Amino acid sequence: MSGSEEKNGGDTSAQELVDTLFGQREELSVHEKNSRAAHKELPDFLFGRSDEQDALPLSDVSYYEATVIEEDNLKFLAPYIDELSLFETRWGYKKGGETRDEWCRRMEMQAVPVLNELTKVCAEEGLFHPQALYFYVHCTADGETLKILPKNEKDASPELHFPRLANGCCVCDRFKQTESSGACDVAGLIAVNLGKTVSETVKQWQKEERFEEAGLLSGYAAELLKAMTEYAATVMTKEGVCVGPLHFFGTPETCPAKVQSDLLGILPSELIGISFSRSYLMMPEYTALAMLLPR
Numbered sequence: 001m002s003g004s005e006e007k008n009g010g011d012t013s014a015q016e017l018v019d020t021l022f023g024q025r026e027e028l029s030v031h032e033k034n035s036r037a038a039h040k041e042l043p044d045f046l047f048g049r050s051d052e053q054d055a056l057p058l059s060d061v062s063y064y065e066a067t068v069i070e071e072d073n074l075k076f077l078a079p080y081i082d083e084l085s086l087f088e089t090r091w092g093y094k095k096g097g098e099t100r101d102e103w104c105r106r107m108e109m110q111a112v113p114v115l116n117e118l119t120k121v122c123a124e125e126g127l128f129h130p131q132a133l134y135f136y137v138h139c140t141a142d143g144e145t146l147k148i149l150p151k152n153e154k155d156a157s158p159e160l161h162f163p164r165l166a167n168g169c170c171v172c173d174r175f176k177q178t179e180s181s182g183a184c185d186v187a188g189l190i191a192v193n194l195g196k197t198v199s200e201t202v203k204q205w206q207k208e209e210r211f212e213e214a215g216l217l218s219g220y221a222a223e224l225l226k227a228m229t230e231y232a233a234t235v236m237t238k239e240g241v242c243v244g245p246l247h248f249f250g251t252p253e254t255c256p257a258k259v260q261s262d263l264l265g266i267l268p269s270e271l272i273g274i275s276f277s278r279s280y281l282m283m284p285e286y287t288a289l290a291m292l293l294p295r
Helices: 002-008 015-022 030-041 074-080 085-091 100-125 197-207 213-237 255-265
Strands: 069-072 132-143 145-148 160-161 185-192 248-249 287-292
Touching: 002 030, 002 160, 030 287, 069 213, 074 213, 085 100, 100 287, 132 213, 160 255, 185 213, 185 255, 197 213, 213 248, 213 287
Parallel strands: none
Antiparallel strands: 069 132, 132 145, 132 185, 145 160, 185 287, 248 287
């Protein structure tokens, strides 16, 4: 164990940053790393066969019934936090002309102590209460529109529109089209929130003109929100129902209001304290929606 690791008692070190941020030449998202790990654990029959998801021996899970994940100990989210995004994008520690090792050493001196102290404060004051809810649904695609089939035929069928990208790809391409002999696919809907305390604390610190601290906490919360979403996706991937990529719809500020309304209309989001504000945006502030796609 290095001297810094002994001093920090297992806190993030420069070497860990090198391994985490630059250990592989290939750029991998957190979810891609988790999917590769799941590939080693899950049976071979989940991979390497036809892309038709209905050919997979799906797990015995309940569709249209929510599963809640709740854990106040933030240590379980540590492997899912994107330190590069946190340090460089959220906190503004930009890489200059330095090498990757030089940048990581600078992060150990400048950013890592801040992260460790902030993590300690968050734990002592109970600022985060991460919760996730996931929900398997049947759906089918009609061009660039995804139709989520309701549990009961009399209910309305929410529709999500995914524009085709410049490269010609569209999220709906992963799903069976409506005219495919009545077949449908399965998708996993995810709702995540970090509780009200963190947003209240950010506002209180701003009121007290502790702007730098408020900015650090807000950036950390934004990355924790994504980390909780990735964690929920990993749990679902191990269940073997949806083993495709994670599509992140975003937070109240970035996710289209209609998507929020449609998804929260079928998700029992009240189970983890998510509701709508008077401006029809999700609450609490640090809330996000995502979808785990078929293979």
